[in-house]
Amino acid sequence: MAQATRSKEQLQADIAAARERLASNIEGLITQAHPKAVVARGVHDAKDFAVSEVQAAKAAFVDLDGTPNLVRIGALAAAVVGSIALLVVIRSITRG
Numbered sequence: 001m002a003q004a005t006r007s008k009e010q011l012q013a014d015i016a017a018a019r020e021r022l023a024s025n026i027e028g029l030i031t032q033a034h035p036k037a038v039v040a041r042g043v044h045d046a047k048d049f050a051v052s053e054v055q056a057a058k059a060a061f062v063d064l065d066g067t068p069n070l071v072r073i074g075a076l077a078a079a080v081v082g083s084i085a086l087l088v089v090i091r092s093i094t095r096g
Contacts, residue, residue, distance in 0.1 A: 060072060061073055061076075
């Protein structure tokens, strides 16, 4: 097999390019692993999650045409009032 001979300059250029790629990769890893970057990603993910959950909750109580879904709103209001009434009754029983 014939081996391609490379000049000293070509080898040095290849080594320098590899060194630059390695430095860039290490810099990227350091940036990603920095505690402030990790916290920022966590905050961003939490905000995205909260926004999507709020949108999902809104969609449950609003029809596609934008009008309030009164059946679901009424059911939620009844559940809240019922829960409060139950807590009042339990509290009055426990107090004697």
